[in-house]
Amino acid sequence: MGRGQGLDELLRVVQRCGQPGETLEWLRRWTGAEVAWIDGGALGNGVVAATPGFPGVVEALQAQVERLADGRLAAATTRVGDLEVRLEAFGRREPRSVLVTASAAALSREAAALVSQAGGLLQLLGEASRADDSARGDEDKARALRFAVLTALMTGDVTLARRMTSWDVPPLLGAERVRVHLLHCPPADRDRLARTFQDASGYHGHGLMVHCPAFEEHLICPIAEATENAAPDDRLDRLEHGQVLRRLVRENPGYALGVSRPHPLTALAEAYGEALHALAVARNSPDRLAAYRGRPLLIDVLPRPAATAWARAHVAPLHAEPKLTQDITRLAVTFPRTAVAGLLRVSRTTVVAHCGRAERALGLDLGDVRARAELDLALALTDLPPDPAAVPRQVPPTLAELLHTAPAITWAATFLQPLRDVRHRDLEATVRAWIDHNTDAQRTAEALALSRNTIRARLRTAERLLNRDLLTTASGIHDVVHAIAVTGHRAHSGDGSGHRARWSKSDTAA
Known part of the structure; x- marks a missing residue:
């Protein structure tokens, strides 16, 4: 040779x-x-x-x-x-x-x-x-930085996000308004997608693709909303980014996409919540794509001074607990504890321990869906900016009093109206029974003499009709709890301070 x-x-x-x-x-x-x-x-x-x-x-x-x-x-x-x-x-x-x-x-x-x-x-x-090893290391660092930027934006701290990226600020941080696109895809595809569309700076043009640490099928994609005076190339970049995600959904049967409404950059957490609800609808839709259909929130219709007084009294004991306890509790009222551990990069044991501290301080059982809905509402109200014209109340109202004001009753009836359509017989009764049985599908099925699969199928239909996520992250359950409490004339009991407003024992009857 x-x-x-x-x-x-x-x-x-x-x-x-x-x-x-x-x-x-x-x-x-x-x-x-x-x-x-x-x-x-x-x-x-x-x-x-x-x-x-x-x-x-x-x-x-x-x-x-x-x-x-x-x-x-x-x-x-x-x-x-x-x-x-x-x-x-x-x-x-x-x-x-x-x-x-x-x-x-x-x-x-x-x-x-x-x-x-x-x-x-x-x-x-x-x-x-x-x-290759160096490139993978750079990709890992870029991925970690994108997650850190998203975390800062989720808390509304745009300044912190800019400080993290001071040497190369992503275009997203200069946006006036942003939409969150939440892509559901196989976990193995997230790395490939983020790598494919990553630019030289480690970002994604006028958006970001961030691995959700809590749900391994989710890719969180905030994208800057184009303005009227944006340069043509900028508008094209934003348009193509959103269109790419839609094309991926069309071409891949296992994909789904939920899209929020435009929000200020400081309200990214609210946009993410909307995208979660939209994704729940998308996964139950033929084209697997849904944009959030805005509806008034309960906190927007409650009488602000009275509702804020109740909320502050309700969560006051939590302020004496460590900051980590407060952070974990805010997430634990919505997300499963395993997901909270992933979001905060702590162990599940740590989450359980801090939830226990919060329960003892508040006198609540966070394993109960009604207690979680109660606390979630209180936390959302305390996050609202104070009303400078409000007159402090000597005695906070009870939650029952707040939920039976005329605006709250109108909100609840409007919210549940889609479940009362004649084409969806027994849907509202199923949802009510599910809440009564602490969102346990098996117990609900036994109470209604139905199969567990039938219960879950009805709940998926309710997700689509209510435009709320009930089964994946369960972030939409609390609205359902409050609406049912109002329209069912369910009585709350409390000590007058608002610390431990509770549904009566009769509320648990199927």
Whole structure:
């Protein structure tokens, strides 16, 4: 076999295996020499690959290896006992890698040339591998930074998000308004999608693609909303970003997309909540795509001074607890505890412990859906800006009094109206029973003498009609709880302070 044929075969071997070991074994068979590869980037310049019969000569040649690795020599030939040892360095930067052959006789010119070519290919493979590792490291850092930026925006802190990215601020942080697109896709696809559409800065044009830490099927994609005076190229970039997500849904049956309304950048958390609700609708829709249909929120129709007074009294005991307890409790009223652990990067045991502290402080059982709805409403009201014209109340109202004001009654009737359509018989009764049984589908099925699958199918229909997420993150259940409490004339009991407003025991009857 001639040198040209040998080189062709060497290229095939390197292309096929991509690792030094098989290439060195091929060289041994071709040249008759034992071969070793010393990676200059390896700790201690040790032998990282060698043929099985390679003799222990490297230790005796340590001085030559060091001169080759640091660039003082390009190649060297010496004898160690009865062996002729040939060393050649490869790479443009120190420490360089060294290929060593040991044979009873000197290599022929053809064999020596093939060894040099093999060394060059191995060096290129090593550099490519290190470049891949570096690229993966950069991708991991970019992914972590995107998550940190999203986390800051979820708290409304745009300034903190800008500080995190001060050397290269993403265009999203200059947006006046933003929509959140929430893509449901197989978990394995999230890395590929984020990598495919990532730009040189580690962002995604005028948007971000962020892995949801709580739900592994979710890719959170906030995208800047185009303004009328935006440059044409900017408008095209935003349009294409949203269109790409829609195209992915059309082309992949396992995908679904929920889209929020436009919101100020400081209200990204609200936009995310809308996208969650829209995604629940999308997953139950034929085209697997839904935009959030806005409806008034309960907190918007309650009498503000009275509702705020109740809410502050209700959550007051929580203020004495550690900040982490407060943060965990805010999430735990909506998300499963495993999801809370993922969102805050803490253990589930930590979440359980802090939830226990909150329960003891508030006198609530957070395992009860009505208690969670109560606390969620109170937390949402305390987050509202204070009304400067409000007159402080001496005695806060009870939750029952708030929920039976005329605006709340109108809101509840409007909210539940879709469940009362004649085409969806028994749907409202199923949802009411589900709430009465603490959102336990099995217990609900037993109470209604139906199968669990029938209950879940009806709940999925309710999701679509109410435009609320009930089964995935359960973030829409609390609206249902309050609406049912109002329209069912369910009585609340309390001590007058509002600390422990409760539904009466009769409310749990199916």
